[in-house]
Amino acid sequence: MTAALTLESVSKRYGDFQAVRDLSFQVEKGQICGFLGPNGAGKTSTLRMILGLQPATTGRIEILGADDGRKVRDRIGFLPEERGLYKKMTPIDAIAFFGALKGLPQAEGRKRARDLLEQQGLGAARNKKMKELSKGMAQKVQLIASVVHRPEFVILDEPFSGLDPVNQQGLEAMIRGLAADGATVLFSTHVMQHAERLCDKVVLLARGRKAFEGTVTEARATSPRLLELEGEISTAAVAALPGVSAVEHTGGDEVGVRILKATLAPGAGGQEALKAAFLGGLDVRRFELREPSLHDAFIGLTGDHPDQDTSTKALEAAQ
Ligand SMILES: Nc1ncnc2c1ncn2[C@@H]1O[C@H](COP(=O)(O)OP(=O)(O)OP(=O)(O)O)[C@@H](O)[C@H]1O
Numbered sequence: 323m324t325a326a327l328t329l330e331s332v333s334k335r336y337g338d339f340q341a342v343r344d345l346s347f348q349v350e351k352g353q354i355c356g357f358l359g360p361n362g363a364g365k366t367s368t369l370r371m372i373l374g375l376q377p378a379t380t381g382r383i384e385i386l387g388a389d390d391g392r393k394v395r396d397r398i399g400f401l402p403e404e405r406g407l408y409k410k411m412t413p414i415d416a417i418a419f420f421g422a423l424k425g426l427p428q429a430e431g432r433k434r435a436r437d438l439l440e441q442q443g444l445g446a447a448r449n450k451k452m453k454e455l456s457k458g459m460a461q462k463v464q465l466i467a468s469v470v471h472r473p474e475f476v477i478l479d480e481p482f483s484g485l486d487p488v489n490q491q492g493l494e495a496m497i498r499g500l501a502a503d504g505a506t507v508l509f510s511t512h513v514m515q516h517a518e519r520l521c522d523k524v525v526l527l528a529r530g531r532k533a534f535e536g537t538v539t540e541a542r543a544t545s546p547r548l549l550e551l552e553g554e555i556s557t558a559a560v561a562a563l564p565g566v567s568a569v570e571h572t573g574g575d576e577v578g579v580r581i582l583k584a585t586l587a588p589g590a591g592g593q594e595a596l597k598a599a600f601l602g603g604l605d606v607r608r609f610e611l612r613e614p615s616l617h618d619a620f621i622g623l624t625g626d627h628p629d630q631d632t633s634t635k636a637l638e639a640a641q
Pocket residue numbers: 336339341359360361362363364365366367368403632633634635
């Protein structure tokens with residue numbers, strides 16, 4: 323595989339504040355990579371360094387074979403976190419304008435804009451003014467504007483924020499389409515479900531440091547499986563089952579039927595525990611084996627909640 327992006331020991335310092343620390347990761351050509359972390363983790367700072375919009379304090383970045391994103395800017399598409407196209411422009415004008423900034427002739431830009439708007443179900447809106455579009459529609463137009471020049475590398479900063487579930491699904495489909503056409507995609511998000519559905523690989527960032535790099539399956543495997551049991555059972559009896567490393571009483575009444583959550587030891591599948599429970603005659607009326615989600619893995623790997631704000635300002639405000 324060939325790397326489309328390589329970061330080696332990259333750090334970013336703003337005055338006394340270290341926003342990104344010793345960050346290294348790679349994205350292979352054609353991959354969809356999720357760049358995950360809570361607000362303030364350092365995602366936008368890193369994306370801006372990759373694009374060459376701000377220098378790294380230390381470290382090396384290579385994108386599409388160049389040592390500075392600005393040298394290959396016409397081969398990159400970027401959707402910034404701050405949205406906004408000129409309100410009085412039509413979607414076609416706005417898309418063609420952004421294409422022209424990347425060297426695409428106006429007539430070709432307008433033709434592609436028409437086709438892409440049609441594909442995204444926005445054909446009827448193409449001659450309206452941007453200010454007349456819903457937020458979801460405007461965001462789709464902005465994504466089209468950032469990829470109309472058919473970039474090899476697409477960087478999207480929090481592309482799902484502010485969209486309703488239907489538009490989020492539409493955006494997921496657009497991202498899959500970009501990768502199917504051969505583009506490499508790197509997108510930041512603090513919503514794990516999108517990454518779980520879309521990504522070939524994920525990089526987890528917490529307080530400016532990499533907490534994990536690998537596939538979603540590998541990330542999930544870092545977290546233990548959970549077994550939920552309901553019945554007239556004691557915490558001690560469940561704790562004694564094979565493969566169970568911890569037990570928590572989560573519901574039901576203390577003397578009668580109880581709901582217990584058992585954390586399984588790494589590698590334990592849960593079947594042995596269930597078999598032992600039945601063979602031992604435990605009164606289990608319901609059981610559920612829960613695979614860890616990416617969200618569980620994130621909490622386990624970082625100790626942070628992905629929706630939390632880990633910036634210094636937030637930490638200070640909380641004290
Ligand atoms: N220009 C700047 N000057 C000083 N501090 C900054 C600057 N840009 C970002 N920071 C700080 O660096 C930290 C990381 O910010 P960054 O925007 O990179 O995080 P993020 O993961 O993208 O978060 P968000 O999802 O909220 O955008 C934050 O504490 C932020 O306040």
